[in-house]
Amino acid sequence: MKKHLTWRMASLPDLEPAGSIPLHRQLYERLCTAIITGQLPSETPLPSTRALASELGVARKTVIHAYEDLSAEGYIVGTVGSATRVARLLPDEVFFSSKERLGIPSAPLSSAAPATISQRGSLTQARSLSYSSQLPPEREIRAFRVGLPALDLFPYELWGRLLARRGRHSLPSLFSYQEAAGYRPLREAIAHHLAVARGVRCTPEQVIVVAGAQAGMDLAFRILLDAGEPVWAENPGYFGVHGALVAAGARLVPVPVDRQGLDVSAGVKLAPQARLAVVAPSHQFPLGVTMSLTRRLALLNWAGQNGAWLLEDDYDSEYRYTGHPLEALQGLDRHERVIYLGSFSKVLFPGLRLGYLVVPSSLIEAFAAVRRLVDTHVPVLEQMVVADFMLEGHFQRHLRRMRECYAARRSALIAEVQRTLAGLLDLQVSEAGLHLAGWLPQGSDDQQAAEQAAAYGVEVVPLSRLCLVPISRPGLLLGFAAVNEESIRQGVLHLARALEALKKR
Structure with a gap:
């Protein structure tokens, strides 16, 4: 019963006894199309020649000839003592030549049309x-990565x-x-x-x-x-x-x-x-x-x-x-x-x-x-x-601990920037969050500054990258949560060297 139901999924068009094409070729083409289009997936068992002939109302010899042609071209396989099945693998040359012969549009895999996505995509x-x-x-992780909490704690x-x-x-x-x-x-x-x-x-x-x-x-x-x-x-x-x-x-x-x-x-x-x-x-x-x-x-x-x-x-x-x-x-x-x-x-x-x-x-x-x-x-x-x-209660304890940690790291950043980066970066101090913004001198290129900082081992985000339309002054974003106070102090020294080097260009 299971094989019969599997076969029925193909829904083959009826044969035309009065047509100009011999019945065995009609059956061959219908089965071939079902295999190529996936209606009959690989390894699907097919009915016996006697059962299919009875079902279609044709001579058994018609089904035998169709099966022989399909087997010769590699579409189906059969062994003594087991059902005839759709082949597990179909050679590419058989696949494409048969599609063309049956009028199914095809193109070589190498010339397939490029995938397209929506304008929104x-x-x-x-x-x-x-x-x-x-x-x-x-x-x-290094100074001054933005958007990352203190994973070490x-x-x-x-x-x-x-x-x-x-x-x-x-x-x-x-x-x-x-x-x-x-x-x-x-x-x-x-x-x-x-x-x-x-x-x-x-x-x-x-x-x-x-x-x-x-x-x-x-x-x-x-x-x-x-x-x-x-x-x-x-x-x-x-x-x-x-x-x-x-x-x-x-x-x-x-x-x-x-x-x-x-x-x-x-x-x-x-x-x-x-x-x-x-x-x-x-x-x-x-x-x-x-x-x-x-x-x-x-x-x-x-x-x-x-x-x-x-x-x-x-x-x-x-x-x-x-x-x-x-x-x-x-x-x-x-x-x-x-x-x-x-x-x-x-x-x-x-x-x-x-x-x-x-x-x-x-x-x-x-x-x-x-x-x-x-x-x-x-x-x-x-x-x-x-x-x-x-x-x-772990959440509140964790928040209290992190507030103390970030307050110390924030203070270290503010103090070191004010001591080391005077004239190079004007820090805008805010009372919350895990990062601070700093303004570069007018006429600076914050994207170049970020690239120069990266060359000196420091991560900063240029403010221009976050703008839909340009703003009046270039700036940098410095995160202080992800690394400890000593790393912050060393990071400021590296950033100072990077910005000084940029000025000399």
């Missing part, structure tokens, strides 16, 4: 390559114990599909933490766990944007935001950033009916400024009046070195226009690939439904471990 690829081509190669043994415990006791619950919005205890822990630490007003139902901040942006833009709609984007701003907006087909509207954060009045002049604004109000990337309360209220008022959405990127505001972390923009929102985006990449480690969105109540159903269709859910084992890490 091409734009996204170009933006990604333009940035990644300038990134340092994967090697030992992460509690690996503790994490390993939590992971092993979950692996031992929770495996049966991991094997089935999970809730699209994420592991419930983790969402509860996130909601509690955000309420206490960031002033976010939400319930666990509003929390959607995603595979990092980039995945969160992708999901939000899928749901909130149609292709071609205008979106306010900070300039300079995070390249990942710009890339995700390009991938969504949005029309990017570069809005300038000053010492008070995103210039809302400039955004209104440029695109008053924008569908969305993406902002980092607590610690803007890359300049590190904090959006003033006046600007925050103006932004919320604009969104409420125009039915626009705000995506709040709160990527590293857990690390503030004077006073308490400022409350999130979401906590001031009375119109439910803010989607809050957070990540564990900076507070734990980037390889974890876990982040979260806090969405307005009106969007919960849409985000869960689209999330389910896009990638179902994030792997649950890591979610369980992060939940345990938070609920057992």
Whole structure:
């Protein structure tokens, strides 16, 4: 029965007894076409000549002749005592010559048409390559790598114990599909933490766990944007935001950033009916400024009046070195226009690939439904471990330890830059985050400066790389979290030599 059903999948056209082509050649061509097009995959068993003749209502000799021709050309094989089958491998010369003989279009493999992708895919690829081509190669971490926490101080043994415990006791619950919005205890822990630490007003139902901040942006833009709609984007701003907006087909509207954060009045002049604004109000990337309360209220008022959405990127505001972390923009929102985006990449480690969105109540159903269709859910084992890490108090202890560490590393960077780089780099000191921006003298080329620094063993990011449109002054981005104080001091000395050498060109 199994062989008969497999054979029936071919659905061969009926033979034409009154046609000009002999019946055995008609059968040969129909079988050959089914094999070439994959209707009869390799090693498919064929009916016996007697059974096929009875099924088609033709003489057995007709089927025998067709099988003989197919066997002679290598399409089918048969041995005594076993069924005739489609050959496992078809020689290329047989494949192409037979396709041509049967009128099936073909081309040599070497002249196949080049693969094409969509315009949106091409734009996204170009933006990604333009940035990644300038990134340092994967090697030992050195000053002043941006965007990386202190991986040398992460509690690996503790994490390993939590992971092993979950692996031992929770495996049966991991094997089935999970809730699209994420592991419930983790969402509860996130909601509690955000309420206490960031002033976010939400319930666990509003929390959607995603595979990092980039995945969160992708999901939000899928749901909130149609292709071609205008979106306010900070300039300079995070390249990942710009890339995700390009991938969504949005029309990017570069809005300038000053010492008070995103210039809302400039955004209104440029695109008053924008569908969305993406902002980092607590610690803007890359300049590190904090959006003033006046600007925050103006932004919320604009969104409420125009039915626009705000995506709040709160990527590293857990690390503030004077006073308490400022409350999130979401906590001031009375119109439910803010989607809050957070990540564990900076507070734990980037390889974890876990982040979260806090969405307005009106969007919960849409985000869960689209999330389910896009990638179902994030792997649950890591979610369980992060939940345990938070609920057992390890998360808060780790944050306190890291704040002390980063405060010391930040102070070392500021002191050494002021002592060694006077006249070469004007450091813009911010009170939060894991990096600082510095201004080069007018007329400098920050891309050349970054290349020169790399030649001296130092990693810096040129601000021009993060701009949608040029800004008035060149600058560099210096991360201070990834290496210790001594490495920072040595890095500043190397950077000073690099910039001095650049001046002499």
